Amino acid sequence: MSRLKNIQNNCKHATFLIEKKHTDGLTFRETVELRIHLTGCSMCRLFNKQSRQINEMVKQLFRRSAETRLDDAYKQRLQNLIDDELNKN
Amino acid sequence: MDVNTPVPDPGKWVNNYADFLFGYAISRLNNEEQAKDLVQETFLAALERLGTFENRSTERTWLVSILKNKIVDAYRKKAGSPAFSEIKAIEEQQDFFDEDTGHWKSEHQPLSWGADGNALLTNKEFNSILQKCMQKLPPMWMSVFSMKHLDDTPTETICTELKLSAANFWVIIHRAKLNLRACLQKHWL
Numbered sequence: 001m002s003r004l005k006n007i008q009n010n011c012k013h014a015t016f017l018i019e020k021k022h023t024d025g026l027t028f029r030e031t032v033e034l035r036i037h038l039t040g041c042s043m044c045r046l047f048n049k050q051s052r053q054i055n056e057m058v059k060q061l062f063r064r065s066a067e068t069r070l071d072d073a074y075k076q077r078l079q080n081l082i083d084d085e086l087n088k089n
Numbered sequence: 090m091d092v093n094t095p096v097p098d099p100g101k102w103v104n105n106y107a108d109f110l111f112g113y114a115i116s117r118l119n120n121e122e123q124a125k126d127l128v129q130e131t132f133l134a135a136l137e138r139l140g141t142f143e144n145r146s147t148e149r150t151w152l153v154s155i156l157k158n159k160i161v162d163a164y165r166k167k168a169g170s171p172a173f174s175e176i177k178a179i180e181e182q183q184d185f186f187d188e189d190t191g192h193w194k195s196e197h198q199p200l201s202w203g204a205d206g207n208a209l210l211t212n213k214e215f216n217s218i219l220q221k222c223m224q225k226l227p228p229m230w231m232s233v234f235s236m237k238h239l240d241d242t243p244t245e246t247i248c249t250e251l252k253l254s255a256a257n258f259w260v261i262i263h264r265a266k267l268n269l270r271a272c273l274q275k276h277w278l
Binding site: 006009010011012013015016019020023024043044046047050051053054055056057058059060061062063065066067068069070074075078079081082083085086 | 099100102103104107108111112113115116117119121125128129132133136185186190191192193198199200201202209210215216219220223234235237238239244259262263266267269270273
């Protein structure tokens with residue numbers, strides 16, 4: 001019973017479980033623990049939602065920056081560098 | 090060698106792969122200069138080991154795997170001593186929650202962002218705040234996050250490659266999100 005009481009009140013542990021859930025998933029027991037906590041804690045419910053949104057937004061940012069292109073001058077330098085190396089042999 | 094087997098063709102690398110490799114690096118490092126350097130280093134390293142290319146993989150996969158190793162090295166250097174970042178992360182963990190009750194401290198309680206998720210995703214101001222807040226996080230977090238969520242790397246592999254303990258991994262994940270969310274709330278609301 002004391003463990004149950006503990007999870008009901010422990011937002012630090014609950015936020016950890018939320019992160020674990022969004023990263024690797026939870027064990028059965030952790031799932032139950034988190035559900036119990038979230039039922040009684042609107043703040044952690046909000047944290048849960050915002051944490052998921054943050055993950056989505058960060059992923060989008062990363063994907064967008066992956067579309068950045070190299071400038072032609074730099075590409076030319078790379079090409080010259082490779083050509084030089086190839087000509088050595 | 091069979092004429093039809095694809096062999097590395099370095100003369101075409103820049104044209105075929107430079108942009109892709111650069112995008113890959115910059116999205117994981119958030120640093121243009123460093124990303125450029127790593128693309129160059131990748132090509133040079135690949136030239137040195139042309140002989141090790143195996144036809145089991147494509148040229149692109151092969152180049153990406155070389156780049157990946159260089160990115161992991163860069164992460165490690167950025168993060169400095171893992172032991173140090175671990176201690177720091179744990180120390181900083183204290184302030185969000187009341188030590189006695191375990192509840193959110195009143196000044197740190199999550200507040201609604203006042204717009205729904207999809208609207209925020211495309212909101213320029215929110216995104217620029219997000220980027221600034223991300224820069225305040227320990228560099229190790231970027232590496233952990235991108236390896237996990239962009240590359241689907243298993244946690245165990247991430248820990249091995251970044252020389253993190255499992256406990257340390259979870260502290261970084263948990264702590265960084267608490268900080269990132271708090272930073273967004275502070276600057277957005």
